[in-house]
Structure formats: C-alpha cells, structure tokens
Amino acid sequence: MPDLVRAPGTRIVRRGIERGPVREFLVFSLASELYGVELARIREILSPPPVTPVPRSPPEVVGVCSVRGLLVTVVDLRRKLRVEERPLGRRARILLALAQSGETIGLLVDEVKQVMRLGDGEIEPSANALGGDLSEHVLGIGRPQGMFLILLDLSAIVSS
Amino acid sequence: MADLTDKAREEFFSEASDIIENFSRNLLALEGAGRDGEPDPALVNEAFRAVHTLKGLAGLFGAARLGTLSHRLEDLLDALRLGRRDLTSEVLDVLFSAVDVFTVVLDAERTGKNEPLPSLDALYAELERLGTGQAPDAGGGLDYELDAGMLAVLTEYEEHRLHANIQQNMRLYRLRVQFDLASIDKSLDEIKDRARQHGEIITYLPTGSAATADRIELDILLASKSDLATLIGALGSDNVVVEEIPRRQRSPEPPTPAEATTGAAAPPQEESGSPLAVAGERAIADRERSLKSLTQTVRVDIRRLDHLMNIVGELNIVRSSLSRLSDRVRSEGQRALAAELTRLHRAFDRRLSEMQEGILEVRMVPLGQVFERLARVARQISRELDKEIRLVITGAETEIDKLIVEELSDPLMHMIRNAIDHGIEPKEQRAAVGKPEAGTIALNAYQKGSHVMIEVEDDGRGIDETSLVNKALKLGLIEASEVEQLTREETLGLVFLPGLSTRETASDVSGRGVGMDIVKTNIAKIGGVIDVHSEVGIGTKMTITLPITLAIVSALMVQVSTHVFAVPLATVSEALNFDREMVRTVDGREVITLRGSTLPICRLERLFELERTESAPTRGFVVVVALGARRLGLVVDHLFGQEDIVIKPLGKSLSRVRGFAGATELGDQRVGLVLDTAALIEEVLSSSDGVRERLGVMHA
Incomplete structure (x- = not known):
C-alpha cells in the first residue's frame, strides 16, 4: 500500500522529500545478480506449478500453467535477459504480472529476496553502461545500502 | 455509483444498437415489399417507432447528437407514414445511409469524442435536400357512418390510414369483440392477427361497456376489401360481432374530415366515457408492453460466460477427485460408503453436464444477426455496381457460438462482395443468355451434426477454370507440368491461393482478389473449412463448415x-x-x-x-x-x-x-x-x- 505509507505527516514523507517520490521494488536474483521490479505491478508470487512446454514457442517461454483456472504463459527471465541459467532450485518462484494486452504473464526467477523502498533520487536513470539486450528492459540502477540493483521496466519485459 | 452509471450506459448502447438493427431490418423489408407497389404501412410505422424510441433513449442519456439525428429522421418517417411523401428509392437510400451514420454516431457517443463527423453532416445535407414533403392530402370526404366517439380519439396517423383506405375504396367494418380480462393479451393478438389477413386494422378501442366486470369489450376498426359474409365467416364467433359501417347517403355537402372530427369531439365525452382517458390507457398499455419485453431478455458480457465456463471446468476437476475418492474408499473395503459416494458422483456428474449445456446454450446466437448486416452490405454493393441483386436468406435462425458469429461477419462480407462483383454478370450479359436481370445470391445456413454449414451461392457466370489456371501459371503459383494432374476440385481450389483474382481489373468493391486467401485463413482460425463448387454459366457455391461451439x-x-x-x-x-x-x-x-x-x-x-x-x-x-x-x-x-x-x-x-x-x-x-x-x-x-x-x- 504505497499510498498509505506516504500519508501526510509521517516520517517517510519527510525522508521522501529528500530522495523524491518513493517506490517499492521487489528484489529477486537471477544467477548471481540482483534485480528489482516495481512491487505494485506484481500480482502474486508462486512456487512454480507444473509447467507444460509449448512446442514452437519463443525460446524464453517455458510453457503454460494454470493458476486457479487462469491460463498463464511462463517466461524464463534468465533466458529473456540472457543471464546464465542454473538448474532451478527450491527457491525458484514465478512472479505474476499483468501485461498491457490483459494477459497474465508468469516470470520465472531464481529467488525472491525482499522488498526495498527507493526514492527516485536514488535511481541512476541511465543504463547506458549496460548496453546490449539488457538496456531496453532497464529503468535504472539502484544502490541502496551498498547493493547493486538492476531495476527492470516490467512493461517493456512483458510486452516484448 | 460510477459503476452503476457505466452499466446503465453500456445497456443504453446495446439497446440502441438493437434498435438500429431493427430499424435496418424494417428498411430491408420495406425495400423488398416496396418493389411491388405500395409500401406496407405497418413497416413504415414500425420504422418510425424505432427512431422515436431511439430519440427517447438518447434524451435519457444525454446523447445529444444521437438525439438530433433521431429527431430529424423521425420527421422524415412521420411524413412517410402520414402519406405526406412517397417512399421513393431516393428516400430509401437516405434512410439506409442513416443506418450506417447511426453506427458512427453511436461509436462517437460511446468513446465520448466530440470531433466532427463528416458522414453525419452529409446525411443532414441529404435530409435538407429532401425537404419536408408536400402538405397532407385532404383525404376526401369521410362518408361513412362512423361512430363520432371513435373518430374523436384517432391519432393523426390512424386518421391518415383511415383516409388512405377510404380512397382505395376499401370497406369499413367494426368488429365488436368481448374478452376475459384475464386473457385479453392473447385473445386480442389472436383476433388482430386473423383480422390482418383480411385488411388493415385502423384502430381498436374499448367501448366501456361489457357484460360482466371481468370481461372487456373492444371495437376494432378494420378496412378490408372482403365483403361482410366473408369476414363473418372468417372472424365471426360468439365473442366477435362483425358489422359493416355503411356508406353515408351522399348528402349535398359531405362534411370534411375536420368537421367530422371537431364536431364530434364534444358529445362523446358525455356519451361513451372519456375518450381522453381511453387514449391515456392505451398509451400506458403500450408502455407496459415495451417494458415487459425489455425485462424478458438480459444482455450479458461474453466474458462473464467464459468465467462461468471456467468454473464448470474447475467443477469437472472436483468431479474426478470425487470419483477417485469413491474408488479409494471402495478399495479400503467400505462398500456402503463407496456406493453412496458413487451415487453422489453420478448425480453431480449429471447436473454438471446439464449446467455445461445450459451455459453453452446461452452463448448461442442466431446467425440472423450477421445475415442482416450482410443484406445491407449486399444492397449497397449492388447499387455501387449497378447490378440488381436478390438476396435469399434461409436458416437465419441457425444458432452458433457468439464468438464464431463475431468472426464470421468479415469473411462472409468478402464472399458476398466477390459474388456480386465477380460472380453476377452485368444486366445486359444476363439478359443475353436468358437469365433474369436480377442476380440471385442465396445465403443458406443449416446444422449438420455438430457442425454448422453456411453456403453462399450465386447464379452468376461461374469460375472460368482455364483463365484461373492461366493466371496461376502467370503468377508462378503452379508449374505447367502440374496443370494436367489437377482435378476439377483442385483447379477451383486455386481461387484460395494468395494473389489470384478471377477478374483482369481491380474494382473498388472487391479489390484485386486479395480476398479469398484471407477468407480461408480467417475461417480456419475459427476452426472452419471452406470449399468451392462452380459451373461455368450457372453459378458458384462456397460452403463453409464450422464447429457449433468453441468453448x-x-x-x-x-x-x-x-x-x-x-x-x-x-x-x-x-x-x-x-x-x-x-x-x-x-x-x-x-x-x-x-x-x-x-x-x-x-x-x-x-x-x-x-x-x-x-x-x-x-x-x-x-x-x-x-x-x-x-x-x-x-x-x-x-x-x-x-x-x-x-x-x-x-x-x-x-x-x-x-x-x-x-x-x-x-x-x-x-x-x-x-x-x-x-x-x-x-x-x-x-x-x-x-x-x-x-x-x-x-x-x-
């Protein structure tokens, strides 16, 4: 509930003035890197159910699964972002996100870590340094508490 | 609150679309009937009522442009039904274009965009050009011994119809009928239907006197060609007394209708109850009837049905778990319990299939919805190409899944276009080979097992296989060596290859023949196949085979x-x-x-x-x-x-x-x-x- 924490008079608001509007990011890992997506865009976090592969689908699509009757296309974020693929562990999760088209997309990640609040001032806007395939999917880089967070643009990821 | 308004608005839009479709259907019927002379006054009146209702709806929802448009058309249709102007093909054209403009305006209202609509302005210009029509005809003398009380309460339209019938030397009859109050709706409709076979019902009014309190007496004023004996034979019964209203002896100065009306206005108020009150009752009865028809149908977003279907799917899973459970209980030796579980499972299974069928049934809509749109398109195209087309539709009541219907309309439209443009020959050519000048296009639908078949058949020139093969060779779609091996069916199937048109030149209407391959692809998308049969000089038939439901x-x-x-x-x-x-x-x-x-x-x-x-x-x-x-x-x-x-x-x-x-x-x-x-x-x-x-x- 980001709106609640920004209610007038709270401490967060005063801190918010220094670092700009605050957004919450869900932090997860792919291989050894940490990534973040805006929490408000994630509807649900699931332990991976059985996923049925779909022949002839694009390589990053793992397949389809059913979430309480809803058909979800599962995309392997590691393949999508060309990150090293390790065998899925116990901590692997699927993040459900709603695409612009109205379709629910599942994003497969190695591990979900925590939720972080980042002010706009704390996000390095340019991702030029990253180059290549990644840059079109990246909002910016966050460095809270000495971490290195690649903040992903969820709209760009689920729509391509 | 916002949700409620949205919902109401959504209903307003679908209601309005329905009315517009009805209106369009009336026009088509009018055109069909009008060819053989006088337009059916009942149809004109129905078209008028449709636009009138639309005006009311538009006012209710503050849809200003829709309101103005309806109002302008209402004026035109009012002039038509009152005989102030004739239903020329020019007027019909304007009315038909109004159907399309309605759709445009409705879209604009829906999106809330207030940008100018060129087609609307064009229509207004057309309406302006048509003008208001002549003054109403005087209608000649009303030399019938008509009950003054009845005359006084006639509406302008009814009065006009009365005059029109008198001018055509129709005889006037009064049917005095008595009904039980309990069954009046049914009985009245029944007698009206029967009377209509003999002429036109001008009006019907309660007389205010009846034998008992639970009965009601009505006078029906009927204009008919038939003589009294025929009518008594056809309509008379214990409850129906038929009387001819005699012509008046020619008095030196027959009273003008105006005199007859106004002169009679005063006395009946004392004589036979209050005519105003009677008219008021009728208005209320009309309104109640239309309200009733509204409440009997419900419009549902197809997504809600999908949702229900998903739940049924989930229940299916519960059902199989139940079955597994009863197996397990049985294997553990608890036979009585297992038997009970099996019974439950069976009952559940049966109800579930019923529910599944029920939901599927709700998704089914008659193909007539699409066919009506096609009839309009066919008319438009035949005008553009100056070809006379008779569109014969059968099986419009055939039902198919709503989603399939939506996807069908474009391919069918393409096929009709092709049939008119490429299939039907120009009038002169048809006359030369002894075919009737008007080309016939048959649109047939019927169910065959779990499939629905739709045929588009024309009596045109047929597909010339030689020129089809030549073109395919020229475009490099087939090799010369292959030609010999082609069966007839395969040769005709060439029309579905991309880039093949059966005419040398492109036309505005069906273009360069990019159509048929796209038609085939679109039909395949909804699980259907399309086949073609053709005889040179006799015609072409395209058959689409579709599944009944997708869900x-x-x-x-x-x-x-x-x-x-x-x-x-x-x-x-x-x-x-x-x-x-x-x-x-x-x-x-x-x-x-x-x-x-x-x-x-x-x-x-x-x-x-x-x-x-x-x-x-x-x-x-x-x-x-x-x-x-x-x-x-x-x-x-x-x-x-x-x-x-x-x-x-x-x-x-x-x-x-x-x-x-x-x-x-x-x-x-x-x-x-x-x-x-x-x-x-x-x-x-x-x-x-x-x-x-x-x-x-x-x-x-």
Missing part, C-alpha cells in the same frame, strides 16, 4: 513422448493401430494404406520437435483427422480415451505459435495443449512443393 469440446486425449495433447473429437474420424511397417513413402511423404486408399501421416514428435527420453515405440496409434475432403493421420504413442474439455485460449504472447487451439486443464494441476487440427491439416498437407499439397486436397 467446450469432446476431445480424444493422446500422448506423444511425455506430452499429453487433446484432439477435438469433431475432427477425428477414427483411430487405428499403428505399426512402423505400415508406412510407405510416396513423393518424400509418409503415407499408410487405409482400406485401399492412401492416407498421409504426420508424426507429431517430428512436427513439434519433441524430445524423447527413450526411442520411439515401434507400435502406436494413428488418429485420423478429417475436415471436408482432407484427411491426415496423426501418429501418437498412446490413446487415453475421450473427455469433455474446456478450451482456454493461449495468451497473446503465444498468438504466433501455430498448431494449437488452446490449452485445457487435465485435472492433476497439469495443463494439456489442444491441437488445432484444421491448422495442422493445412500446414502438413501444404508443406511440400506440389500444388496438390499446397491446396490441401488429398484424395483418398
């Missing part, structure tokens, strides 16, 4: 390697044992012999590049799928039997993946893919280079 299908569950697939049963003609030794190779393609004929086969594992953990079994099954004349054998490892499945479409991100109609839940939290057999047949049979395969025609 729930019976499917054969099969397994290939570790993958489970569902094959829609409607497309399965049989399944047989498969042995590697049965396979022969013809033209680099694997085939087997089935009862003396050749059947091409497709190994799903190769087609889908499925990985195998172990080598393929030597034995398996062939599932023979067929659509129209095309057959294909799908080679699978195992058959699991038949199941009713709910097909869920794959998401947009997988829309480019061919070969799957969707996915379905298998009951153990897993998902199985549903094969799109139509697409597979198309793909496999057209994959090699020969034109035979490209056309997808394989002869058994």
Whole structure:
C-alpha cells in the first residue's frame, strides 16, 4: 500500500522529500545478480506449478500453467535477459504480472529476496553502461545500502 | 455509483444498437415489399417507432447528437407514414445511409469524442435536400357512418390510414369483440392477427361497456376489401360481432374530415366515457408492453460466460477427485460408503453436464444477426455496381457460438462482395443468355451434426477454370507440368491461393482478389473449412463448415513422448493401430494404406520437435483427422480415451505459435495443449512443393 505509507505527516514523507517520490521494488536474483521490479505491478508470487512446454514457442517461454483456472504463459527471465541459467532450485518462484494486452504473464526467477523502498533520487536513470539486450528492459540502477540493483521496466519485459 | 452509471450506459448502447438493427431490418423489408407497389404501412410505422424510441433513449442519456439525428429522421418517417411523401428509392437510400451514420454516431457517443463527423453532416445535407414533403392530402370526404366517439380519439396517423383506405375504396367494418380480462393479451393478438389477413386494422378501442366486470369489450376498426359474409365467416364467433359501417347517403355537402372530427369531439365525452382517458390507457398499455419485453431478455458480457465456463471446468476437476475418492474408499473395503459416494458422483456428474449445456446454450446466437448486416452490405454493393441483386436468406435462425458469429461477419462480407462483383454478370450479359436481370445470391445456413454449414451461392457466370489456371501459371503459383494432374476440385481450389483474382481489373468493391486467401485463413482460425463448387454459366457455391461451439469440446486425449495433447473429437474420424511397417513413402511423404486408399501421416514428435527420453515405440496409434475432403493421420504413442474439455485460449504472447487451439486443464494441476487440427491439416498437407499439397486436397 504505497499510498498509505506516504500519508501526510509521517516520517517517510519527510525522508521522501529528500530522495523524491518513493517506490517499492521487489528484489529477486537471477544467477548471481540482483534485480528489482516495481512491487505494485506484481500480482502474486508462486512456487512454480507444473509447467507444460509449448512446442514452437519463443525460446524464453517455458510453457503454460494454470493458476486457479487462469491460463498463464511462463517466461524464463534468465533466458529473456540472457543471464546464465542454473538448474532451478527450491527457491525458484514465478512472479505474476499483468501485461498491457490483459494477459497474465508468469516470470520465472531464481529467488525472491525482499522488498526495498527507493526514492527516485536514488535511481541512476541511465543504463547506458549496460548496453546490449539488457538496456531496453532497464529503468535504472539502484544502490541502496551498498547493493547493486538492476531495476527492470516490467512493461517493456512483458510486452516484448 | 460510477459503476452503476457505466452499466446503465453500456445497456443504453446495446439497446440502441438493437434498435438500429431493427430499424435496418424494417428498411430491408420495406425495400423488398416496396418493389411491388405500395409500401406496407405497418413497416413504415414500425420504422418510425424505432427512431422515436431511439430519440427517447438518447434524451435519457444525454446523447445529444444521437438525439438530433433521431429527431430529424423521425420527421422524415412521420411524413412517410402520414402519406405526406412517397417512399421513393431516393428516400430509401437516405434512410439506409442513416443506418450506417447511426453506427458512427453511436461509436462517437460511446468513446465520448466530440470531433466532427463528416458522414453525419452529409446525411443532414441529404435530409435538407429532401425537404419536408408536400402538405397532407385532404383525404376526401369521410362518408361513412362512423361512430363520432371513435373518430374523436384517432391519432393523426390512424386518421391518415383511415383516409388512405377510404380512397382505395376499401370497406369499413367494426368488429365488436368481448374478452376475459384475464386473457385479453392473447385473445386480442389472436383476433388482430386473423383480422390482418383480411385488411388493415385502423384502430381498436374499448367501448366501456361489457357484460360482466371481468370481461372487456373492444371495437376494432378494420378496412378490408372482403365483403361482410366473408369476414363473418372468417372472424365471426360468439365473442366477435362483425358489422359493416355503411356508406353515408351522399348528402349535398359531405362534411370534411375536420368537421367530422371537431364536431364530434364534444358529445362523446358525455356519451361513451372519456375518450381522453381511453387514449391515456392505451398509451400506458403500450408502455407496459415495451417494458415487459425489455425485462424478458438480459444482455450479458461474453466474458462473464467464459468465467462461468471456467468454473464448470474447475467443477469437472472436483468431479474426478470425487470419483477417485469413491474408488479409494471402495478399495479400503467400505462398500456402503463407496456406493453412496458413487451415487453422489453420478448425480453431480449429471447436473454438471446439464449446467455445461445450459451455459453453452446461452452463448448461442442466431446467425440472423450477421445475415442482416450482410443484406445491407449486399444492397449497397449492388447499387455501387449497378447490378440488381436478390438476396435469399434461409436458416437465419441457425444458432452458433457468439464468438464464431463475431468472426464470421468479415469473411462472409468478402464472399458476398466477390459474388456480386465477380460472380453476377452485368444486366445486359444476363439478359443475353436468358437469365433474369436480377442476380440471385442465396445465403443458406443449416446444422449438420455438430457442425454448422453456411453456403453462399450465386447464379452468376461461374469460375472460368482455364483463365484461373492461366493466371496461376502467370503468377508462378503452379508449374505447367502440374496443370494436367489437377482435378476439377483442385483447379477451383486455386481461387484460395494468395494473389489470384478471377477478374483482369481491380474494382473498388472487391479489390484485386486479395480476398479469398484471407477468407480461408480467417475461417480456419475459427476452426472452419471452406470449399468451392462452380459451373461455368450457372453459378458458384462456397460452403463453409464450422464447429457449433468453441468453448467446450469432446476431445480424444493422446500422448506423444511425455506430452499429453487433446484432439477435438469433431475432427477425428477414427483411430487405428499403428505399426512402423505400415508406412510407405510416396513423393518424400509418409503415407499408410487405409482400406485401399492412401492416407498421409504426420508424426507429431517430428512436427513439434519433441524430445524423447527413450526411442520411439515401434507400435502406436494413428488418429485420423478429417475436415471436408482432407484427411491426415496423426501418429501418437498412446490413446487415453475421450473427455469433455474446456478450451482456454493461449495468451497473446503465444498468438504466433501455430498448431494449437488452446490449452485445457487435465485435472492433476497439469495443463494439456489442444491441437488445432484444421491448422495442422493445412500446414502438413501444404508443406511440400506440389500444388496438390499446397491446396490441401488429398484424395483418398
């Protein structure tokens, strides 16, 4: 509930003035890197159910699964972002996100870590340094508490 | 609150669209009937009422432009029904264009955009040009011994119809009828229907006197050609007294209608109750009737039905768990309990199928919805091309899944266009070969098993196979060496190849012949196939075969390697044992012999590049799928039997993946893919280079 924490008079608001509007990011890992997506865009976090592969689908699509009757296309974020693929562990999760088209997309990640609040001032806007395939999917880089967070643009990821 | 308003607005829009469709239907009927002389006054009046209702609705929802447009048309239609102007084809044209403008205006109201609408302005200009029409005709003398009380309460329209009938030397009759109050609706409709076969009902009014309190007496004023004896024979009964209203002896100065009306206005108020009150009652009765008809139907967003269908799918899973549970209880020796569980399971199963059928039924809509739109298009095109077309529609009541109907309208429109543009010859040519000048296009729909067939048939010039082949050669779509081997069916099938038009020049209407291949693709998308038959000089018939519903299908569950697939049963003609030794190779393609004929086969594992953990079994099954004349054998490892499945479409991100109609839940939290057999047949049979395969025609 980001709106609640920004209610007038709270401490967060005063801190918010220094670092700009605050957004919450869900932090997860792919291989050894940490990534973040805006929490408000994630509807649900699931332990991976059985996923049925779909022949002839694009390589990053793992397949389809059913979430309480809803058909979800599962995309392997590691393949999508060309990150090293390790065998899925116990901590692997699927993040459900709603695409612009109205379709629910599942994003497969190695591990979900925590939720972080980042002010706009704390996000390095340019991702030029990253180059290549990644840059079109990246909002910016966050460095809270000495971490290195690649903040992903969820709209760009689920729509391509 | 916002939701409520939105919902109300949504209903307003669908109500308005319905009225506009009704209006369009009236116009078509008017045009059809009007060709043979006088337009049917009842139809004109109905069109007037439609626009009138629309005006009221628009006012209610503050749809200003819709309101103004309705108002302007109401004026025109009022002049028509009051006989102030004739229904010329020019007027009909304007009215028909109004149907399209209505749709545009409605869209604009829906999106709330207030940008100028050129078509609306054009229509206003047309209406302006038509003017208001002449003054009402005086109507001649009313030399009938009409009850003054009745005359006083006639509406302007009824009065006009009375005059019009008198001018045509119709006789006037009064039917005095008595009904039970309890059954008045039915009885009145019944007598009205019967009376209408003999003439026109000008009006009907309660007389205010009846034998008992639970009965009601009405006077029906009927104008008819028939004589009294005929009418008494046809309509008379204990409750219906037919009297002819005699002509007045010609008095030196017959009273003008105005005199008759105003002169009579005062006395009846004392004589026979209050005519004003009577008129008021009728208005209320009308309103109640229209309210009633509104409440008997409910419009539902198709997504809600999908949602219900999903729930049914979930319940199916519960059902199979129940079945497993009763098996387990039985195996643990608790027989009585198991029997009870089995009974429960059966009852649940039965109710669930009923529910499934019920929901499916709700999704079904008559094809008439699309056909009416097509009739309008056909009319427009025939005008543009100066060809006279008679569109004959049968089977408009045939029902099909709402989603299929939506997807059908474009392909059918294309086919009608082609038929009028390429099929029907110009008038002179038709006359020269002794055909009637008006070309006939038949649009037939009927159900055949679990399929719906739609035919578009014209009596035009037919497809010239030689010129079709030549063009295909010129475009390099076939090789000269292939031509000889083509059967007639295959030759005609060439029209579905991209880029082939049967005419040398492109036209505004159907363009350069990019149509038919797109038609074929679109039909295939909704699980249908299209076939063509044609005789030179006699005509062309295109037949579309469609599944009745998309939502729930019976499917054969099969397994290939570790993958489970569902094959829609409607497309399965049989399944047989498969042995590697049965396979022969013809033209680099694997085939087997089935009862003396050749059947091409497709190994799903190769087609889908499925990985195998172990080598393929030597034995398996062939599932023979067929659509129209095309057959294909799908080679699978195992058959699991038949199941009713709910097909869920794959998401947009997988829309480019061919070969799957969707996915379905298998009951153990897993998902199985549903094969799109139509697409597979198309793909496999057209994959090699020969034109035979490209056309997808394989002869058994």
